Amino acid sequence: MYRLIEDETQREILTAADIHGFFVEPSTAESESVIVIGSSLNPGKLPLSFEDVEFQVRDVQGKEIGAYYVGHVEVLGAKESGAIQDRVDLTVSLDGYALPYPYAGEIWRAWTYGPPAEPGLWKSLPAEAHESWLHVVQKAWFxxxxxxxxxxxxxxxxxxxxxxxxxxxxxxxxxxxxxxxGGYLGSNPSALADCLFNSRGKHKKLFRLAWRDFDVSRRNIDEEELDWALEVMRDYGVDIE
Known part of the structure; x- marks a missing residue:
């Protein structure tokens, strides 16, 4: 599922089945250590350092579907994997690099079998997971x-x-x-504006948005955040009903 490479040379450092401690709760300022599960790399001498490192997320066919540039990686420990035979679990330091999307690992795991084929899968997740879903959508889209x-x-x-x-x-x-x-059209007002601006050349008129049960949205969504999104869409000619 994961592959670590040297970004400039594209040389493979290791492959791994999973990674724990990379996607964390937003309240976690940084991650002291990350556990790489089922690593193909079994280091002899420790610590072992790598520079200019990129974490890639790969689907079951081996195709890259997402990536994170993390820079410096230091392998601090290794032990026989309890999850995968003939593999090891590594304890690595990413110099405090961590991402505040606690559900992203779970979502990426589902996407390794293919992107969503039907609408509404994000609705089955708890509300606090929607930001993580949006993060994965954005990464995979680009x-x-x-x-x-x-x-x-x-x-x-x-x-x-x-x-x-x-x-x-x-x-x-x-x-x-x-x-x-799995479609993307922005993750904040600025990104939404970029998407609408870039769409103008393809569409003389953008679109009409039928927003059902808008009163429920108004109650649930932060007023300022909602108003920013509405303002951007209206500025770019989206007709909102």
């Missing part, structure tokens, strides 16, 4: 070579306000509505 823009060509798209528990839910729903399951 790693696949797609751009920050609208790919659909419909005149009207619809989102269900009753499904939106926070502003991250909104961006999950909007991206999926206009660009299909």
């Amino acid at each position: 790693r696949s070579g797609r751009q920050a823009m609208l790919y659909g060509d419909a005149d009207t798209y619809e989102i269900a306000g009753a499904d939106l528990a926070n502003i991250h839910s909104f961006y999950c729903a909007l991206g999926e509505a206009v660009n299909g399951p």
Whole structure:
């Protein structure tokens, strides 16, 4: 599932089945150590350091679907893996590098079998996981070579306000509505503006957004965050109903 490489040379350092401590709770300022599960690298002398390192997420076919540049990695410990035969579990330091998306590892694991084939899978996750889903969507979208823009060509798209528990839910729903399951159309007002701006050349008029149960969204989403998103869409000519 994971592969560590030297970013400049693309030389493989190791492959691993999983990684613990990389995606953490937002309250965690940094991660003192990360456990790499089922590593193909079995270091002899420790500590062992690597520079200019990129973490890649790979699907079951070995195709890269996401990546994180982490820079310096130091291997501090190694022991026989309890999860995978003939592999080791490594304790590594990433100099405090950690990402505040605690559900991202679980979501990436599901995506290794393919991106979402049907809409609404993010709704089955708890509301606090919607930011992590959006993070994975954004990473996978750009790693696949797609751009920050609208790919659909419909005149009207619809989102269900009753499904939106926070502003991250909104961006999950909007991206999926206009660009299909796992689709992306921004993760904040600035990114949304970029997507709409880039879509102008392809579409003389953008689209109409039918926002059902908007009153529920208004209750659930932070007022300022919601107003920013609405302002951006209206500024770029999205007709909101």
